[in-house]
Amino acid sequence: MIDPSRVGRVFPLLALMASCLAATIQPANAQATRTWVSGVGNDANPCSRTAPCKTFAGAISKTAAGGEINALDPGGYGAVTITKSITIDGGSGQVASVLAAGTNGIIINAGANDVVTLRNIQINGANGTPTPGLNGIRFLAGSSLVVDNVRIFGFSQSGIDINLNTASAVRVMVTDTVVSTSATGIFAKNAGSGRVTVSAQRVSLLRNSTVGFKADSTTGSAQLLCAISDSMVAGNAIGVHAAGGAAGGTLIQVTRSSVVNNVNTGILTDGSAAARALLSNTLVSGNDTGVASAGGGQLFTYKNNSVNGNVTADGAFSTPLTPE
Numbered sequence: 321m322i323d324p325s326r327v328g329r330v331f332p333l334l335a336l337m338a339s340c341l342a343a344t345i346q347p348a349n350a351q352a353t354r355t356w357v358s359g360v361g362n363d364a365n366p367c368s369r370t371a372p373c374k375t376f377a378g379a380i381s382k383t384a385a386g387g388e389i390n391a392l393d394p395g396g397y398g399a400v401t402i403t404k405s406i407t408i409d410g411g412s413g414q415v416a417s418v419l420a421a422g423t424n425g426i427i428i429n430a431g432a433n434d435v436v437t438l439r440n441i442q443i444n445g446a447n448g449t450p451t452p453g454l455n456g457i458r459f460l461a462g463s464s465l466v467v468d469n470v471r472i473f474g475f476s477q478s479g480i481d482i483n484l485n486t487a488s489a490v491r492v493m494v495t496d497t498v499v500s501t502s503a504t505g506i507f508a509k510n511a512g513s514g515r516v517t518v519s520a521q522r523v524s525l526l527r528n529s530t531v532g533f534k535a536d537s538t539t540g541s542a543q544l545l546c547a548i549s550d551s552m553v554a555g556n557a558i559g560v561h562a563a564g565g566a567a568g569g570t571l572i573q574v575t576r577s578s579v580v581n582n583v584n585t586g587i588l589t590d591g592s593a594a595a596r597a598l599l600s601n602t603l604v605s606g607n608d609t610g611v612a613s614a615g616g617g618q619l620f621t622y623k624n625n626s627v628n629g630n631v632t633a634d635g636a637f638s639t640p641l642t643p644e
Contacts, residue, residue, distance in 0.1 A: 359395025410440035422451035430462035447474030510542035532556035537568030564595030581606040589617025611635035
């Protein structure tokens with residue numbers, strides 16, 4: 321016969337044990353704020369530090385929105401598509417690589433309020449192979465993109481392709497980054513109406529076969545406001561190109577930088593009067609033509625630049641400005 325007093329004591333104990341067990345068991349689809357990848361990892365792992373994943377694509381599904389993926393050691397971590405706020409950090413002093421033959425390296429197609437940061441990564445387009453990569457970083461949607469200390473090279477289209485269609489304002493910040501040997505180094509456009517700001521500081525745009533930096537507002541009605549500072553633009557076909565349309569507008573400001581030894585033109589504005597470049601404390605030398613405009617494009621100077629030593633012509637600015 322069961323003692324009622326014992327039953328009263330057993331049921332609370334069972335309830336307590338069940339509660340503790342539930343607290344220690346994580347759901348199979350739980351996402352961590354920080355995950356890890358390793359060259360010797362496995363995507364079947366939970367992506368913890370002691371059981372890391374193998375690829376960025378394997379880790380991203382196990383990383384919570386707003387979280388961070390970190391690389392433990394050198395490795396090839398594969399192409400990835402990002403659809404949420406996240407940081408991917410390859411770590412300093414090692415090679416955390418994305419090899420993207422025949423495809424895009426990193427695609428960002430995130431939400432309107434999402435912020436994506438890419439840091440300490442090498443993205444290789446395998447230039448010279450039968451199937452080179454398309455774009456190193458392709459930014460299709462999101463609120464902000466930060467590219468910090470990234471090496472991008474060897475792509476058949478753009479190293480960084482900012483290719484938006486949005487009515488919202490979008491910001492892109494590129495620092496301490498090298499983009500080289502692609503068709504275009506950095507390309508920016510918005511087929512919608514939202515203002516796009518692109519800030520490039522301590523960036524090297526080198527030996528890109530079409531153009532080093534191009535902002536194009538010939539489609540859509542967006543304003544593209546770009547700033548290049550403390551940077552090197554060298555060995556490209558065209559160094560910096562501002563293209564303006566009938567509805568949209570492009571302004572590229574170049575400050576404390578060197579636009580040198582480009583095959584054709586150092587600074588070019590064309591398409592309409594809405595295509596504008598403004599230079600301050602910048603060297604423009606060794607290009608075939610230093611500065612040039614066409615189709616109403618405008619060239620502004622603060623009268624403190626060094627534009628000389630270009631092969632065919634130095635060119636001329638359309639409007640001098642008085643610095644404040």
